[in-house]
Amino acid sequence: MAKQYWIGDILVGSHDEEVVELCGWVHRTRGSNKIRFLVLRDSTGSLQCVIKKGAVDDECFDALSGALIESSVRVTGQVIRTDREHGYELSVSTGNVVGAVNPDSPFPITESAMAEADGGETEFLLDNRHLYLRTSRMTKMLKIRSTVFGAVHSYFRDRDFIEYQAPNFVAGAVEGGSTLFEVPYFGKKAYLTQSWQLYAEAAMPALERLYTIAPSFRAEKSRTRRHLTEFWHAEMEIAWGGNQEVMEHGEALVRSIAQSLVEEREDELSELGRDIDMIQKYADSKYPRMRYDEAVETLQSKGVEIEWGQDLDYSKEKILTQDFEVPHFLTHYPRVAKPFYHRPDPEDPKYVLCHDLLAPEGYGEIIGGGERTWSEKEILERIDEEGTPREPYEFYIDIRRYGGVPHGGFGMGIDRVCAWLSGADHIRETIPFPRDSRRVTP
RNA sequence: GCCGACAUAGCUUAGUUGGUGGAGCGGUGGACUGUUAAUCCACAGGUCGCAGGUUCGAGUCCUGCUGUCGGCGCCA
Numbered sequence: 001m002a003k004q005y006w007i008g009d010i011l012v013g014s015h016d017e018e019v020v021e022l023c024g025w026v027h028r029t030r031g032s033n034k035i036r037f038l039v040l041r042d043s044t045g046s047l048q049c050v051i052k053k054g055a056v057d058d059e060c061f062d063a064l065s066g067a068l069i070e071s072s073v074r075v076t077g078q079v080i081r082t083d084r085e086h087g088y089e090l091s092v093s094t095g096n097v098v099g100a101v102n103p104d105s106p107f108p109i110t111e112s113a114m115a116e117a118d119g120g121e122t123e124f125l126l127d128n129r130h131l132y133l134r135t136s137r138m139t140k141m142l143k144i145r146s147t148v149f150g151a152v153h154s155y156f157r158d159r160d161f162i163e164y165q166a167p168n169f170v171a172g173a174v175e176g177g178s179t180l181f182e183v184p185y186f187g188k189k190a191y192l193t194q195s196w197q198l199y200a201e202a203a204m205p206a207l208e209r210l211y212t213i214a215p216s217f218r219a220e221k222s223r224t225r226r227h228l229t230e231f232w233h234a235e236m237e238i239a240w241g242g243n244q245e246v247m248e249h250g251e252a253l254v255r256s257i258a259q260s261l262v263e264e265r266e267d268e269l270s271e272l273g274r275d276i277d278m279i280q281k282y283a284d285s286k287y288p289r290m291r292y293d294e295a296v297e298t299l300q301s302k303g304v305e306i307e308w309g310q311d312l313d314y315s316k317e318k319i320l321t322q323d324f325e326v327p328h329f330l331t332h333y334p335r336v337a338k339p340f341y342h343r344p345d346p347e348d349p350k351y352v353l354c355h356d357l358l359a360p361e362g363y364g365e366i367i368g369g370g371e372r373t374w375s376e377k378e379i380l381e382r383i384d385e386e387g388t389p390r391e392p393y394e395f396y397i398d399i400r401r402y403g404g405v406p407h408g409g410f411g412m413g414i415d416r417v418c419a420w421l422s423g424a425d426h427i428r429e430t431i432p433f434p435r436d437s438r439r440v441t442p
Numbered sequence: 443g444c445c446g447a448c449a450u451a452g453c454u455u456a457g458u459u460g461g462u463g464g465a466g467c468g469g470u471g472g473a474c475u476g477u478u479a480a481u482c483c484a485c486a487g488g489u490c491g492c493a494g495g496u497u498c499g500a501g502u503c504c505u506g507c508u509g510u511c512g513g514c515g516c517c518a
Contacts, residue, residue, distance in 0.1 A: 034475040052475075069468080085478060103469055105452080111479055112454035112467050123510050124453070179516075195518090220516060221443070231518065313515070356518090365518060413518030427518095438510075 008044025010079055010088055021076045022047070022090060023098075025134070026067050036065050040075065040090070043139070049075050049090040060094050068101040070134070109135060129433055130442050140268040141430055144261065144422050148414060149213060151260035152234045155253045156211040161236065164210040166199035168192060168217075171392045179218045181229075192217035195411055197341070198396050200237040201372060204407050205399075211236040213414065221437045225426040226314070226364055228415060230435040237409035242343075242371040243353035246408040247329060250357055250367045251287045254327060254417070258283035261421055274423045282421070285326040287357065292333045295320055311337040312356075317364050324360050331355045340382035341396075343371040343408075353408070363420035369410020376400040 005020040024042035031037045036051040051064050067073055075095030082089050101107060109131055113124060125132045132138055156163070169183070169190045181192040196212050203210055216233040236249060258279050261269060266276055290298075292312075299306050299316055306316060312330065321328070332351040335344050342352035354370030373379045379397055383390055390397065418430035428434030433442065 028479075030477050030480050032474045032477085032480095033472095035477080037477050037480085039478085048478080050476080054475095084476080106469055108452050108468085110453045110468055114453095122454095123449095126510090216518075218517070222516070223511085223513070225512090227517075233518070311516085314517090315514085368518060411518060416518055 006044045007040065007042045007047045010047060010090075011045050015079045016081060017079060019076065019078050019093070020090075021074060022049070023074050024072070026069055026071045026073060028069065029065070029067065031065075033065075036061070038064060038067065038073075038075070038092075040073065047088060047090055048086050049077065049092050049095075051075075051092045051095070056092055056094055060096065063097050064092070064095050067097050068103060068106055070107040070131075071097050071101045072099040073097050107131065126428075126434075126439065127442070133432055137272070138429075138432075140272055141418070141422060141424070142432065143268050144265050144272075145414075145418050145430055147260055147264045148257055148418050148421070149232075151257040152211075152213055152253065152412075152414065154260070155256050156209075156236065159209070161209040161211045162207045164196075164200060164203050164207060164212055165214065166193065166196040166212065168215070170199075179220045181217050181219045194218055195233065196235045197237065197409060197411065198393070200235065200409065201407065202395065202399055204237050204239050205403060205405070208239040209236075210238075216411075219437075223437065224314075225419075226416060228427055228431065228435055229437060231416075231427075232414040232431070234412040234414050235409060237407060239405050239407045242406055242408055243331065243355060246369050246371070246410055247289070247331070247355050250355070250369060250410050250412070251327075251329075253412070254287075254357065254366070255283050255285075257417060258421060269422065272422055274421075279421060282326055287326055288324065288328040289331055289355075290320075290328060291331050292351070295330055298323075309334045309336050314364055317358055318362055321358050321360050321362065321364070324358075327357050327359050327366070329355045329357050335382075338370075340379070340386045340388055341372050342382075343373045343378070344382075355410075357412075359416070359420040361420065361423075363416065365413075366416045366420065367410050367412045369408065371406065371408035374400060374404040374406055376404070 003023045005015060005022055007022065007024065009015060010020070022040055022042070024040040027039040027041040027046050029036060029038050034053045038049045038051060040047050040049050051061060053061050064073065064075070073095055075090060075092050077090040077092035080089045080091050081087070108128060109125070113122065114135065133142070169185065170193045171190065180194065183190050183192060194216050196214055200210055200212070211234070213232060213234050215230050217230050219229060220227060238245060262276060262279050262283060269276060269279060295312065296306055296308055299319060302319060304316060304319060311333070331354065332345060333354055334350060335342070335352045338352050338354055342354045345351040345353050352370065356365050357367035358364060359366045373382050376397060379400055383393065415427050415430050418424070419427045422430060424430055428436065
């Protein structure tokens with residue numbers, strides 16, 4: 001029998017005084033041998049169910065009284081408005097346990113485990129991720145995550161972008177080769193993809209505006225609050241556009257994600273301690289832009305040791321973002337600091353036409369993108385100067401022999417965006433089963 | 443790859459100068475007809491991460507190992 005009633009609907013007054021059957025999991029129980037209080041949880045909220053001896057038969061009373069935390073139950077009763085703490089209660093007339101929890105192995109995640117973690121994650125909670133998912137904190141995170149994914153799809157589809165899929169087994173790297181996951185492939189070697197980009201460029205002349213949401217894999221041994229070895233990547237590519245147009249899309253996308261969260265997830269964000277006005281500001285503000293040279297000057301004026309040509313590492317990003325209350329772009333990095341596919345600036349080929357979007361509050365880079373090197377001559381020059389072998393990129397070079405056009409795109413780390421907008425302490429709080437250099441289980 | 447920290451019951455932890463490990467939650471049994479992390483009484487639950495060493499004696503001191511966590515470089 002399909003579930004018909006949802007606790008969230010009861011809590012907003014949709015079933016006042018009605019008799020309903022609720023299906024869910026036991027969050028907490030308390031009470032005496034004559035009256036039991038069972039806090040029932042489903043995906044939409046939780047509700048206190050009152051079970052009085054005499055109002056239900058003894059078998060039902062005993063069964064529900066014995067239901068341990070996280071047992072699944074069905075209860076039928078009348079929805080009662082109350083002045084007590086919860087606003088609503090269910091006055092139970094009957095019910096039963098569907099999936100019992102064995103007292104020899106009760107639900108291991110206790111209040112103390114949650115309190116200690118304090119929004120973070122202990123080893124125990126990471127080991128029991130499959131059970132931790134059903135706690136209120138993770139549930140909120142997963143709902144926020146869903147809204148972010150939905151907002152990305154909406155943004156691109158509303159603008160006639162085509163969703164396009166690239167292979168996950170690849171022969172070559174996008175970023176530096178050292179961070180590739182190597183996998184055996186019928187006696188040969190293949191790698192897990194780091195980015196959809198190179199294969200998206202192949203479809204650029206066919207679709208002109210394309211995007212994806214897909215996992216990317218990077219074998220970085222990074223142990224930071226910003227890194228996963230498997231992360232979700234929102235990427236886009238457009239024909240007939242360059243660094244400026246791509247950057248406009250990046251800004252508009254991030255702003256629309258923030259707006260969707262304000263509209264759909266205000267409760268979840270507030271309960272996680274997020275200030276909604278701040279998220280609204282991220283949705284409403286223009287994001288400032290700064291050239292690499294300007295960033296270097298700013299850093300030098302703050303006494304940071306940095307030489308022109310160096311990439312901006314996280315510690316330097318953080319110093320820069322201190323001055324901003326909203327995300328901001330860094331553009332026009334030196335070509336020596338960026339991979340071959342970035343197009344050198346025709347006005348000054350020392351630089352490439354690229355941009356990074358840095359999130360405030362210390363969350364760092366959430367988007368990296370730019371204009372692509374699109375002529376055969378230029379791409380060969382860039383590959384050779386970088387010392388990258390040509391063979392794995394033969395298809396990529398070949399694209400440019402048949403009607404190359406200016407184009408560009410960006411990649412956005414969705415998990416990072418979720419971490420930033422939800423205010424998470426660590427990126428892995430935003431993903432159901434985080435993967436890092438030391439953990440592939442559960 | 444590098445630097446740092448930690449490891450005690452299912453969970454969270456206390457454990458003093460080395461002298462046979464306590465508690466709260468959770469579980470079990472009991473009391474209680476309106477509880478809000480309910481309360482009260484009782485019970486069960488420990489190879490103190492692993493392996494060596496010092497010592498009459500090690501959760502505690504030393505060495506090694508393993509695991510985990512935090513951070514760096516790189517990136518989204």
